[in-house]
Amino acid sequence: MKRRDFIHLSGMGLGALVTPGLLMMGNPVSAEQLLEPGIDVAAKKVLADTALNAARAKGATYTDVRIGRYLRQNVFTRDKNVQNISNGETFGVGIRVIANGTWGFSSTSDVTPDGIKLCAETAVAIAKANSKLQNEPVELAPEPGHGEVTWNTPIKKKALEIPVKEKIDLLLKANNAAIDNGAAFVNSSLFMINEQKYFASTDGSYIDQDIHRIWPTFSVTAVNKESGGFRTRQALSAPMGMGYEYMDGLAADKIMNPAGFNSYRNSYDIVEDATDAAKQAKEKISAKSVIPGKYDLVLDPDHLGLTIHESVGHPLELDRVLGYEANYAGTSFATLDKWKSGDFKYGSDKVNIVADKTQPFTLGNTGYDDEGVKTKEWDLIKNGVLVNYQAIRDQVSILGEKESHGCCFADNWSSVQFQRMPNVSLRPGTEKLSPAEMIKNVEKGIYILGRGSYSIDQQRYNFQFGGQLFYEIKNGEIVGMLEDVAYQSNTQEFWNSCSQICDKDDYRFFGSFFDGKGQPSQSSAVSHGSSTTRFDGVNVINTGRNI
Incomplete structure (x- = not known):
């Protein structure tokens, strides 16, 4: 370059x-x-x-x-x-x-x-x-x-x-x-x-x-x-x-x-x-600097996709759970004992997250993975409960399964294939709901679009996310632009605060061409689908940048 x-x-x-x-x-x-x-x-x-x-x-x-x-x-x-x-x-x-x-x-x-x-x-x-x-x-x-x-x-x-x-x-x-x-x-x-x-x-x-x-x-x-x-x-x-x-x-x-x-x-x-x-x-x-505090967040898919990627996609990679990726961006809080319990509440009952390499137009869409496994869709989180991980042919026996999930990938012919994140997506809500209707029910909130700076700890648990555009919501209406906004939470607290998800008519994709993993490092392309989603009572900080 x-x-x-x-x-x-x-x-x-x-x-x-x-x-x-x-x-x-x-x-x-x-x-x-x-x-x-x-x-x-x-x-x-x-x-x-x-x-x-x-x-x-x-x-x-x-x-x-x-x-x-x-x-x-x-x-x-x-x-x-x-x-x-x-x-x-x-x-x-x-x-x-x-x-x-x-x-x-x-x-x-x-x-x-x-x-x-x-x-x-x-x-x-x-x-x-x-x-x-x-x-x-x-x-x-x-x-x-x-x-x-x-x-x-x-x-x-x-x-x-x-x-x-x-x-x-x-x-x-x-x-x-x-x-x-x-x-x-x-x-x-x-x-x-x-x-x-x-x-x-x-x-x-x-x-x-x-x-x-x-x-x-x-x-x-x-x-x-x-x-x-x-x-x-x-x-x-x-x-x-x-x-x-x-x-x-x-x-x-x-x-x-x-x-x-x-x-x-x-x-x-x-x-x-x-x-x-x-x-x-x-x-x-000239936008107003945000006043720190608790806000209801209304997150656009182009923003929420990165949060899904970091707080759901990566921690549910089975090799990361097992410690194989400890030297590159850490392990995972979502350990096998939580999955084995059968009742670990990763999120609220509204949260249904799937892995899927068959979604048309997505970066992860292929017919077969790099082990020759036909790609498919499977549940990761169902009604808020952790139900599965992402695993390939030499891993699924650990989960008691007999069929690969079809998510093995190499970024080049010269690289060895290994477990990579498929498309990981939040299912849309089942009831008719537009983003504008969602905002009408928010008394004190922030509407966030686009991805910005972020950080997340080595277990993919405590995190902070910024964005591109922030709009203040008061009594059900957008009243103006805000600046210096970032929200902090932990993965379980955040996803359990999910209270509403717009329907399929608002469903869109976020994506990354360059998701890094492994040693030597490889990159892969992955998309994350969602509709506009509301999270209640999330801690917002002022990032303190001054004009």
């Missing part, structure tokens, strides 16, 4: 979201090279069989092969100028085996029969070396062979096929709209990813998948010329598992929120959002 790209990302406040998944662009290529088809499925099958046979000959009892071509294009602009365009491709093979009851993994960019044979033999040698330290053999949940199947992200426009000039023109149009409405500075970016993944295993699966993701974003800054102070507003877009049709900004996909401007569902109007952002960044400069 070039220095100016890093500065741009830092200016957008991505912070901890900047992980190797973003930095590792692969080999620089032209935009035209991104459109080349790569090797066909028949050739991939021949190469995969080479690996399977070579590993079996060396004593492997199980083998899976991932042949991956990962394509990325990032476009960066600032004000009226293009900052950078990055095109990257990485192509290779990752081979995972079990030999002597132990995992071994090796990868190579030498995608030839000889290169793959050597890679498979190396994986087996590593497994046998590891087995000297293995106390118990790996126990894999059974998975039927799926034969030769394909799965593609259901897109209408391949983002990488759209001319770069068209993308630049759209970003600069958004920048100009922000500047025309009072912004002093504006950065905008467009991230596009295409993963062409082929999986084969000794279970009898040959799975070819073509996965697409897109993320438009920006940061608008307004400056108080008299004091020199400033405020920013980030984009309210969500990264999505879609093609370039996400940028169409269809009127049917816009939802007027109670603050009087549009939120977005399955398409995004970046020019409209940048226009609103400039006006709101200026308004934030």
